[in-house]
Amino acid sequence: METAQRFVGRTAIVTGAGSGLGRAVAARIAAEGGAVACLDLAADAVQETARAVGGGARAYPADVSDPASVKAAVEGAARELGRPSVVVTCAGVGKFAHAAEMSFEDWSRIIAVNLTGTFLVVQAALPHLLDGGGSITTIASNAGLQGVPYGAAYCASKGGVVQLTRSLAAEFLARGVRANCVAPGGIKTPLQRAFELPPGGDPEHLRRLMTPLGRSKPEEVAALVAFIASDEGRYMSGAIVPFDGGLTI
Ligand code: NAP
Numbered sequence: 001m002e003t004a005q006r007f008v009g010r011t012a013i014v015t016g017a018g019s020g021l022g023r024a025v026a027a028r029i030a031a032e033g034g035a036v037a038c039l040d041l042a043a044d045a046v047q048e049t050a051r052a053v054g055g056g057a058r059a060y061p062a063d064v065s066d067p068a069s070v071k072a073a074v075e076g077a078a079r080e081l082g083r084p085s086v087v088v089t090c091a092g093v094g095k096f097a098h099a100a101e102m103s104f105e106d107w108s109r110i111i112a113v114n115l116t117g118t119f120l121v122v123q124a125a126l127p128h129l130l131d132g133g134g135s136i137t138t139i140a141s142n143a144g145l146q147g148v149p150y151g152a153a154y155c156a157s158k159g160g161v162v163q164l165t166r167s168l169a170a171e172f173l174a175r176g177v178r179a180n181c182v183a184p185g186g187i188k189t190p191l192q193r194a195f196e197l198p199p200g201g202d203p204e205h206l207r208r209l210m211t212p213l214g215r216s217k218p219e220e221v222a223a224l225v226a227f228i229a230s231d232e233g234r235y236m237s238g239a240i241v242p243f244d245g246g247l248t249i
Contacts (some may be wrong), residue, residue, distance in 0.1 A: 001182060001224065003031050003032060003226035004032055004226075005032050005033040006032050006226065006230035006231065006232065007029050007030075007033050007054050007086065007226075007229075007230065007247075008031075008032070008033035008034070008035025008246060009033070010033075010034045010035070010086055011034065011035045011036075011037065011056075011077065011078075011082045011083060011084045011085060011086070012026075012029045012034045012035070012036050012084065012085075012086035012087070012088065012229070013036075013037045013039060013074060013077055013084045013086070013087045013088070013121065013125055014026045014029065014038055014039065014088045014090060014094060015034055015039040015040065015088070015089050015090055015091035015117070015218060016039070016040055016047040016062050016077065016090030016139075017036070017038035017039060017040050017049050017050075017059075017090070018038070018040030018041070018042040018044075018045030018048070018107050019040070019042065019045055019047055019051055019189065019190055019191075019208070020090070020187070020189030020190060020191055020218050021139060021184070021187060021189060021218045021221050021222065022038075022040065022049075022088075022090030022213045022220035023049045023122070023218065024142035024217075024218035024219050024221065025032050025090060025158075025221070025222045025226070026049055026053050026057060026172075027033075027049075027052070027053050027222070028048075028053045028219070028222040028225070028226045029086065029088075029226060029229075030053040030054065030056065030057050031055075031110050031211050032209070032226060032230075033056070034056065034086065035053075035055075035056030035081040035082060036050075036056060036057040036058070036081075036099070037057075037058060037060050037073070037074075037076075037077030037081055037084065038050050038053070038057055038058065038059050038060065038063065039060045039062045039070075039073050039077075039091070039121070040059075040062070040091065041062070041064070041091070042061075042065050043059075043061035044113070045050065046059040046060070046061055047059045047061075047248065050119065051126065053063075056081065058077070058080060058081060058101045060076055060077055061073075061159050062093045062192045062217070064089075064112050064113060064117030064118070064121055065078060065109075065112040065116055065117045065120070066120075069118050070120045070121055073094045073227075074121070074124040074125055074128075075124075075237070076221055078128055079161070082172055083128050083131060084125050084129070084131060084134070084227050085128070085129060085132065085133060085134035085135070085136075086134060086135055087121065087122060087125045087129065087134070087135070087136045087137070087194050088136075088137045088138075088139070088225055088229060089117070089118045089122065089136075089138045089139060089161075090119050090139045091114075091117055091118075091121075091165070092113060092114050092139065092141075092191065093109060093113045093114065093116075093153045093194065094110065094151075094191060094195055095110065095154070095194050095195070096144060096150035096151060096154075096168075096192045096194075096195050096196060096197065096198050096201070097137065097150060097152075097153075097198050098119050098198050098200075098201070100149075101103065101198075102151065102152060104114055106153060106190070107152075107153045108206065111152055111156065111157050111160075112156060112159050113154060113157075114154070114157035114160075114161065114185075115156075115157040115160040115161060115164070118138055118145045118151075118164060119164060122164075122168060122179075124245040128179070129172075129176075129177045130172070130176070130177060132149040132176070133177060134177050134178075135177070135178045135179070135228070135229045135230075135233070136165070136168060136178065136179040136180070136181075136182045136220070137179075137180050137181070137182060137225050137228050137229050138161050138164065138165045138182075139161070139162040139181070139182055139184065139221075139225075140158040140159075140162050140181050140182070140183040140240070141154070141158040141183055141184060141185060141186070142159055142162075142164075142183055142185030142186075142209075142242065142244040143158045143185075143199055143245045144157075144162045144181075144183055144240075144247050145156045145158075145159075145162070145183055145240070145242060145248045146175075146247065147199075147209075147223075149202075149205040149206065150198050151187060151195075157218075158183075158196055159161050161181060161185070162181055162186035162240055165179050165181040165238070166179075166181075166238050169237045169238030169240065173237055173238075175192065178193060178233070178234070178236060178237040179237060179238065180228050180233070180236050180238070180239045180240075181239070181240045181241065181245055182221060182225055182228070182241050183208075183240055183241065183242045183243065183244065183248070184213060184216070184221050184242075184243045184244060185209070185242070185244030185245065185247045185248070186209075186213075186214075186215045186216060186245070186247065187194075187215065187216050187218055187220075187221055188215045188216070188217055189218055190240060191232030202234075208247075209247065211244070211245035211246050211247050212246075213244075213246060214242070214245070215244035215245075216245065220243070224241065224243055228241070
């Protein structure tokens with residue numbers, strides 16, 4: 001089957017592009033003709049993505065939780081690759097902990113990367129998106145739509161991403177910028193290793209995170225993101241799309 005070419009002439013900013021979903025999204029957009037600014041904290045990994053993806057991809061090591069780092073990366077991408085019109089925010093971290101024992105550092109890091117980091121990237125890109133139109137696709141989680149035990153910080157951060165996306169969609173609906181959110185669950189990536197049962201945790205509590213459909217692959221999420229971010233998704237804004245094997249039915 002021929003690959004569609006929905007991103008020819010467009011520049012996309014993809015965060016978390018050093019691994020997992022972000023890497024697959026970067027590869028998909030590049031395969032469809034887009035120039036991709038690959039952002040990630042993991043400098044070597046994101047250089048590797050840009051090399052592997054080829055075409056118009058370029059690495060921008062950046063910490064999404066740091067406003068100056070984000071601004072430098074987004075402005076560098078705009079200068080070198082052209083006006084960004086597509087933003088996909090995949091950078092994320094997670095960890096399970098008993099809510100009563102979670103350290104302030106873990107809470108702060110998860111909120112800073114997942115929620116504040118999503119906002120900072122969108123904020124830095126907005127002047128470019130508003131200058132000719134564009135689309136924002138955020139990545140939340142099933143944990144943004146359901147209660148996940150031992151996931152106080154992760155759930156709170158992802159629920160925040162859901163509402164941040166709705167707010168952006170409402171604010172920019174009439175100004176040519178769409179905002180949508182994909183809420184995946186159970187995708188085979190290195191992040192899943194971060195979600196270990198905390199000491200003394202009850203495995204029964206995690207039963208609700210199992211689905212008979214098993215796990216999905218990053219490429220399947222990337223295909224969905226590419227649809228939403230391209231003109232084929234032009235009538236979508238403010239949508240929260242679960243992609244979780246039915247976890248949140
Ligand atoms: P992943 O393979 O761990 O990729 C996440 C990437 O984000 C990593 O390269 C990571 O770098 C990077 N990152 C972490 N902190 C960052 C920061 N401050 N600034 C820039 N980049 C940073 O995880 P993934 O599964 O692809 O996750 C992508 C997104 O999907 C996340 O938002 C995650 O919450 C969400 N999600 C995943 C699943 C799933 O089942 N996999 C389910 C629901 C939601 P390091 O390796 O250096 O940390």
